[in-house]
Amino acid sequence: MKVAVVKEIAPGERRVALVPEMVGRLRSAGLDVLVESGAGDGAWLADGAYADAGASIVSRDELLSTADLIMTVGRPDEQIIGRLRPGQAILGMLNPLADPGLAATLAASGVTAISLDGLPRTLSRAQGMDALTSQANVAGYKAALVGATTFGRFFPMLITAAGTARPAKVLILGTGVAGLQAIATAHRLGAVVSAYDVRPQTKTEVESLGATFIELTSVGPAAGEGGYARALTEEERQAQQAELTAHIARHDVIITTAQVPGRKPPLLITDDAIKAMAAGSVVVDMAAGPLGGNAAGSAADQTVVTENGVTLIGAGNLAATVPGAASAAFARNVSALLLHMVADGALAIDPADDIQAGVVITHGGEVIHPATAALLPDDQSRSAGGAAQ
């Protein structure tokens, strides 16, 4: 079986799905590894490093015609989608719940689509495959750095002959993987860190990282399925906002991380909250994307300064800006999942396996992932591709 790594071409995307370090591991399992020339450029990984590890460096054209399985980080580009053929497989973060149309297209082409973001995250043997976690970890680290770099004062308390600078007050909203790493990093830099999450059970973890957990009195617990926060009711959300607004105004740098997969992110920092913030404050909105963000007025991949001097940074894809760390972790995740699904040098699709049940989105011409299929009209989830495999 030939597994292949394409060069990502989405704007700002500097990650690559496989790093040279992992090539040997795939080859030991009897897989041939093809790498599109230049695939690692954004992460400073040269073709030569892949070749030295035993990969074949090929053109995109050769890759697309000969690969049995194509690994990507994000959504494959239109050229790839257009050229995939029945029996080929694609493996990456395909985000099927937000983008079910892609699944329908791949099913219609007879392509087996495997999406890392469908992984059952609470399953301990799947942890090494969990790219959502590994990428959120990188993004949380970078969010704290972006906050520190943008803020006009010090994060740590510094006592010098020119006076004492008080430490920055940093607030993290949402204490999932990204939030916890943002806490750890801001704390390392010497900031005084507070954090809030609708799930009070994260309090212990927050405190173990040296931060204060903010407990709102107006909202009850909200842990949902699969380790995600559940969506709040409208009434809960308003009560939460009113109370949060007071906390927000006391902080210098706020990092928001609240995403609900496939849904519009909750608005945690309202217009009123922003107006109450001091000039020079910074918001790093890690949820900012096409569906909106956690802060009113933030825009995906843009930095906006409000009239009252608050800098809003739309930072929905920070993992891509730390491409070495993010690619190394992603490559381990994708390799672990791939090796889990390979038997005797070939892909062994088994929807009865609890990991595969989460990640296999299309196979044999159908959208077999129930949650994705539920988002599609019946004729799209069981499409023409019945001819495949």
Place this chain on the structure above:
Amino acid sequence: MKVAVVKEIAPGERRVALVPEMVGRLRSAGLDVLVESGAGDGAWLADGAYADAGASIVSRDELLSTADLIMTVGRPDEQIIGRLRPGQAILGMLNPLADPGLAATLAASGVTAISLDGLPRTLSRAQGMDALTSQANVAGYKAALVGATTFGRFFPMLITAAGTARPAKVLILGTGVAGLQAIATAHRLGAVVSAYDVRPQTKTEVESLGATFIELTSVGPAAGEGGYARALTEEERQAQQAELTAHIARHDVIITTAQVPGRKPPLLITDDAIKAMAAGSVVVDMAAGPLGGNAAGSAADQTVVTENGVTLIGAGNLAATVPGAASAAFARNVSALLLHMVADGALAIDPADDIQAGVVITHGGEVIHPATAALLPDDQSRSAGGAAQ
């Protein structure tokens, strides 16, 4: 006496010479404080905050016609220089050894020029006035953040389900104030930090910050006067470079801080050293300016990526990018110096005072600072301005 704060207009300059917190201190000494409208904008300090502290907010025009002493951060802009009149004073970082022409112009206008960068830095009672130190401290902090933000991997060692990321190896060249704060900040972030300086006596300080001091065997001690490193001989420099090149190639992020006042910065990272560095390495060149930098190919205020994938960041004015912290410290320095020079509500110039001997550059129509005067033709240091005061 009316002391006035102008709005800095140099590109990228976001600092302001005085912050609202210091206004009261100057007023207690019998000084009136004028602030140009918008002077604090770049540091998120509103006119209203100055007014609340007791300053008068004025137009630039009113300021220039009524002020007795004008405070600036950097070189005053051409409009200010053109409108200064005999008897007025200007106080800022005038950099007279690199820019003696400005001193000659100010002397010719009969202006008293006071430059913070002439302060005797080893005098302990002058430490609270030492703006070179306070600004270098801010810049060193930011240099480590810029390095971390640009580097494509983690600074700390992180152990996760997706594998162990080794810590970044950071090298600081030059362990003055900026270098020490860069060490401290990179160490806070979890990097493995090494440092080198031609002055071996900084070893203890470096080690106390958790870094390793690199000792080169090819160069002897080079402590110079006033706490600066002395310039090395050409032979010493070449031997140093050859040995450093080997160290440089082993590091991921390098921060260079070696400036000699008024002189071209020493070239510490040669073309050969850059060629020996791994793709993805980052150099933050804090000496990069119009006279050159510490790294071959770095350019002031620009980011350049070399053919072999090394990112060279020309970062000669980083303090201006942390305007809140930098302005607060600068304001304390400038206020302390001003109050030292004021008696009965007026400027009391006394070149016999050891602090004033360093900072008063022009007075009574003459360039009275010997080191600056020595750089000028005789007729420029004793110019037309004899009419003043």
